[in-house]
Amino acid sequence: MSILGNRVLRTEDPTFLTVGGTYTADLDDPLLAGALHVTYVRSMVAHGVITDIDLAEARQSPGVVAAYSAEDLADMPPLPLAVPLLDPRQGRPALATDKVRFVGEPLAVIVSETPEAGADAAESVWAEIDFLPAVLTPEDALAGDTLLFEDKGDNISLDLSFGEDDDVFDACEVVVEEQLHNQRVAGCPLEVRAAAAVWDGDRLVHFGSTQAPHGVKATLQEWYGLDETKVRVKTPDVGGGFGPKIGAYAEEVLLGWIAKQLGRPVRWVETRSENMVGMGHGRGQWQTVKIGGSRDGTVQAYRLNLVQDSGAYPALGAFLSFMTRTMASGVYDIPEVQFNAKSIVTNTTPTVAYRGAGRPEATAAIERAMDLFAAEVGMDPAEVRRANLIPSDAFPFTTPTDTVYDVGDYERSLDLVLDAAGYPELRADQAARRAAGGPVQLGIGVSVYVEVTAGPQAGEEFGRVVVHPDGTATAYTGASSHGQGHDTSFAMLVTDALGIPIEDVTISHGDTDEVARGVGTFGSRSLQLGGSAIHEASGLVVDKAREIAAELLEADPADLVLDVAGGAFHVAGTPAVSRSWSEVAAAAGPDGIEAETDFKSASPTFPFGAHVAVVEVDTETGLVRLVRMVTCDDAGTVLNPLIVEGQRHGGIAQGVAQALYEHMQYDDEGNPVTGNLADYTMISSTELPSFELVTMETPTPLNPLGAKGIGESGTIGSTPAVQSAVCDALSALGIRHVDMPCTPERVWEAIRSR
Amino acid sequence: MEISITVNGTEQRHDIEPRTLLVQFIREVVGLTGTNIGCDTSSCGACTLHLDGESVKSCTVLAVQADGGAITTIEGLAPSDDELHPMQESFREQHGLQCGFCTPGMVMAATSLLDENPDPSEAEVREGLEGNLCRCTGYHNIVAAVLAAAKTGRGGTAVEVAQ
Numbered sequence: 001m002s003i004l005g006n007r008v009l010r011t012e013d014p015t016f017l018t019v020g021g022t023y024t025a026d027l028d029d030p031l032l033a034g035a036l037h038v039t040y041v042r043s044m045v046a047h048g049v050i051t052d053i054d055l056a057e058a059r060q061s062p063g064v065v066a067a068y069s070a071e072d073l074a075d076m077p078p079l080p081l082a083v084p085l086l087d088p089r090q091g092r093p094a095l096a097t098d099k100v101r102f103v104g105e106p107l108a109v110i111v112s113e114t115p116e117a118g119a120d121a122a123e124s125v126w127a128e129i130d131f132l133p134a135v136l137t138p139e140d141a142l143a144g145d146t147l148l149f150e151d152k153g154d155n156i157s158l159d160l161s162f163g164e165d166d167d168v169f170d171a172c173e174v175v176v177e178e179q180l181h182n183q184r185v186a187g188c189p190l191e192v193r194a195a196a197a198v199w200d201g202d203r204l205v206h207f208g209s210t211q212a213p214h215g216v217k218a219t220l221q222e223w224y225g226l227d228e229t230k231v232r233v234k235t236p237d238v239g240g241g242f243g244p245k246i247g248a249y250a251e252e253v254l255l256g257w258i259a260k261q262l263g264r265p266v267r268w269v270e271t272r273s274e275n276m277v278g279m280g281h282g283r284g285q286w287q288t289v290k291i292g293g294s295r296d297g298t299v300q301a302y303r304l305n306l307v308q309d310s311g312a313y314p315a316l317g318a319f320l321s322f323m324t325r326t327m328a329s330g331v332y333d334i335p336e337v338q339f340n341a342k343s344i345v346t347n348t349t350p351t352v353a354y355r356g357a358g359r360p361e362a363t364a365a366i367e368r369a370m371d372l373f374a375a376e377v378g379m380d381p382a383e384v385r386r387a388n389l390i391p392s393d394a395f396p397f398t399t400p401t402d403t404v405y406d407v408g409d410y411e412r413s414l415d416l417v418l419d420a421a422g423y424p425e426l427r428a429d430q431a432a433r434r435a436a437g438g439p440v441q442l443g444i445g446v447s448v449y450v451e452v453t454a455g456p457q458a459g460e461e462f463g464r465v466v467v468h469p470d471g472t473a474t475a476y477t478g479a480s481s482h483g484q485g486h487d488t489s490f491a492m493l494v495t496d497a498l499g500i501p502i503e504d505v506t507i508s509h510g511d512t513d514e515v516a517r518g519v520g521t522f523g524s525r526s527l528q529l530g531g532s533a534i535h536e537a538s539g540l541v542v543d544k545a546r547e548i549a550a551e552l553l554e555a556d557p558a559d560l561v562l563d564v565a566g567g568a569f570h571v572a573g574t575p576a577v578s579r580s581w582s583e584v585a586a587a588a589g590p591d592g593i594e595a596e597t598d599f600k601s602a603s604p605t606f607p608f609g610a611h612v613a614v615v616e617v618d619t620e621t622g623l624v625r626l627v628r629m630v631t632c633d634d635a636g637t638v639l640n641p642l643i644v645e646g647q648r649h650g651g652i653a654q655g656v657a658q659a660l661y662e663h664m665q666y667d668d669e670g671n672p673v674t675g676n677l678a679d680y681t682m683i684s685s686t687e688l689p690s691f692e693l694v695t696m697e698t699p700t701p702l703n704p705l706g707a708k709g710i711g712e713s714g715t716i717g718s719t720p721a722v723q724s725a726v727c728d729a730l731s732a733l734g735i736r737h738v739d740m741p742c743t744p745e746r747v748w749e750a751i752r753s754r
Numbered sequence: 755m756e757i758s759i760t761v762n763g764t765e766q767r768h769d770i771e772p773r774t775l776l777v778q779f780i781r782e783v784v785g786l787t788g789t790n791i792g793c794d795t796s797s798c799g800a801c802t803l804h805l806d807g808e809s810v811k812s813c814t815v816l817a818v819q820a821d822g823g824a825i826t827t828i829e830g831l832a833p834s835d836d837e838l839h840p841m842q843e844s845f846r847e848q849h850g851l852q853c854g855f856c857t858p859g860m861v862m863a864a865t866s867l868l869d870e871n872p873d874p875s876e877a878e879v880r881e882g883l884e885g886n887l888c889r890c891t892g893y894h895n896i897v898a899a900v901l902a903a904a905k906t907g908r909g910g911t912a913v914e915v916a917q
Binding site: 018188650 | 771773787788789790791792793794795796797798800828829831832838842845846847849851852853854855856857858861876879880881883884885886887888889890891892893894895896897898
């Protein structure tokens with residue numbers, strides 16, 4: 001019986017639980033002995049012209065070894081563009097050059113013997129900055145009176161305009177429009193950013209907390225002009241990523257240069273307050289939805305126009321609108337879908353990918369639109385959704401925005417979740433409370449979602465499997481775990497294919513010298529691509545081993561079978577005479593038997609599901625309490641239910657957090673006002689109930705495991721369900737929309753200003 | 755100034771700068787890195803450890819304040835090298851951790867919680883862990899782990915005290 005599908009406890013846990021992980025700040029690699037500490041001096045001004053940066057006092061400060069500003073970097077190019085399609089005129093220098101464009105942008109760097117000395121010296125750096133108006137809103141950015149990048153001529157970072165056609169809406173019986181703000185949020189991995197660099201001869205060795213070691217390596221190669229043999233990236237344990245740790249930040253890229261100047265290793269560990277303004281933020285879309293249809297509940301047309309905030313330097317965030325377009329029409333069969341998006345630069349922290357990256361924004365928009373449409377035609381929101389779902393026999397299904405969904409049964413997921421939630425009883429409870437007229441009212445929110453994983457283009461990942469002469473195995477993966485449990489899941493795949501016990505399988509990831517190539521862990525891609533690569537490489541190892549075992553057994557390879565339960569080869573029908581993995585691998589030579597592959601999926605996969613959120617809203621105070629969260633999330637075949645459930649839980653919580661609490665905010669001058677964990681209301685245990693999960697598995701035909709991604713689904717489904725529940729509770733008061741986050745203040749204000 | 759603190763049963767006598775935080779003392783002077791730093795506002799609880807039998811956020815205590823005291827960190831919780839403390843075991847069985855960064859602080863806070871309330875309700879567990887943030891688990895399995903540990907009757911620090 002296969003190990004796959006079982007609740008296998010994580011092999012990585014005993015270390016985490018007894019001595020803790022080894023994160024970048026904890027590293028005591030011999031190469032880093034005597035490492036100097038790097039402290040960045042950050043702009044306190046959102047927008048301005050730099051006239052002088054005086055480092056003289058800082059350089060004299062006790063314990064300081066060196067201090068640098070942009071003028072010291074004159075020979076170095078701007079940082080490589082995060083996405084090749086970005087405009088180089090909006091490129092980012094490693095240290096602010098001529099202008100500052102957001103609060104938190106690194107202006108200068110202090111190198112010191114201790115972190116304390118660096119912090120003290122940073123206080124003595126004096127930057128002369130002539131203030132410019134801060135560009136913070138779509139109106140100001142698009143008006144273009146103040147430009148962040150004068151050479152560009154406008155504040156646009158990406159234009160995805162496809163045009164508008166009003167005729168289709170004019171033909172509809174019912175049309176509803178609404179403005180939605182999908183607010184900016186902070187990723188908040190518990191481990192902040194950290195990195196270290198040292199030159200080992202002419203070779204740059206870079207340690208860092210990243211989701212994509214090979215991506216960091218490519219960036220370093222490009223900036224330093226080094227070939228692939230001259231850069232090594234090593235990733236120790238990583239304390240969470242959630243998207244913002246995909247790329248290499250200025251603060252990390254610069255470390256190799258500093259180490260070169262001083263001939264010593266250097267290490268940088270930021271503070272949380274730096275992290276909140278220096279690490280990329282997520283979301284940041286101002287949306288306008290327009291939905292039209294007939295009074296029987298059929299939706300005929302949908303338009304999503306949006307402005308995407310890229311922040312000060314366009315990075316992955318500028319492209320979130322592309323992902324939003326990919327998923328614009330969600331689970332619905334809508335004949336006419338229109339989409340227009342502009343990405344803008346503003347004097348704020350750059351935006352990047354954050355759990356879902358463009359897809360939660362698409363789902364939030366269409367789901368809110370469906371609710372508004374349901375209210376307008378006077379139908380139950382669940383029934384309006386059902387009436388417009390793509391039928392299960394329509395797959396593969398091509399959407400009006402040219403996305404091809406692999407497989408799905410959206411109605412079944414809706415049925416399962418409504419049944420588990422007891423939907424009719426909830427509605428009855430709601431009606432009773434409304435009739436009773438008490439201050440605390442019940443709200444029920446329903447969402448049905450589909451999202452794209454391992455996309456938006458066809459993805460690939462590297463895998464290599466080695467069986468050693470002692471019968472143990474090592475699998476190398478280009479994916480890079482930062483909490484996802486790859487050590488366990490990927491070992492299960494090797495055990496399943498080879499019959500080598502899971503405790504004898506080691507997973508290697510994160511060191512670019514150990515793993516020849518790779519992409520990394522983001523976009524819910526790792527199991528379906530990286531896992532499939534390990535699965536296929538394991539199969540290739542079995543093929544090679546069969547030839548060797550055949551020689552040992554003096555048999556025809558075609559007659560041999562691998563007894564996975566016993567981990568040995570024998571001739572079919574005569575299990576008594578067999579050769580174990582150690583015998584076969586030892587016969588192959590001292591290096592054992594190895595095989596590698598790059599698994600390439602023909603196209604992305606499309607997990608889907610449905611969520612029901614139940615909230616209590618105190619109409620006197622505006623306080624929202626999430627009472628129940630019932631979800632059905634179908635990510636295809638489940639390899640390890642324990643880990644998949646954990647991914648769902650975490651995803652759900654982050655969606656709830658955006659719907660109710662979290663919002664990265666700036667004042668009118670571009671000063672962050674939620675720049676630490678005391679002011680930014682990161683969700684805690686008391687604000688959440690335990691979740692009720694419903695299981696559904698619709699395998700994808702696109703990979704041998706039948707697996708789709710599960711890392712982001714929870715967030716994508718829960719965000720609109722919770723917001724919808726709040727709006728639903730208030731609907732009896734004549735309120736049809738409250739923007740996220742639905743804080744007590746906002747809910748109270750909505751009630752008060754009726 | 756010189757201070758003496760017993761850390762996981764071993765006396766640690768060191769000359770330190772007065773401004774040294776307890777978490778810095780544990781990580782940088784004693785060299786135990788299981789205790790993590792996740793914020794600078796005493797909000798996240800990643801640095802939680804036990805000082806004289808009670809959980810504290812070690813970023814809000816000066817090392818000199820702990821002079822003469824006894825500290826248990828995550829490294830000192832398990833009864834032996836090949837055995838987990840019931841709370842650690844429960845976190846593993848319930849999948850109460852993912853990236854592991856909040857885990858040491860969360861486990862230390864959880865054992866202390868059961869010392870104060872050996873049979874908590876779900877709501878009491880959630881209240882008790884409010885000061886410890888986790889971004890990975892949505893708290894679902896952490897709460898399950900603490901409730902399961904409570905059921906064993908050995909989820910508190912009785913194991914430590916017996917050492």
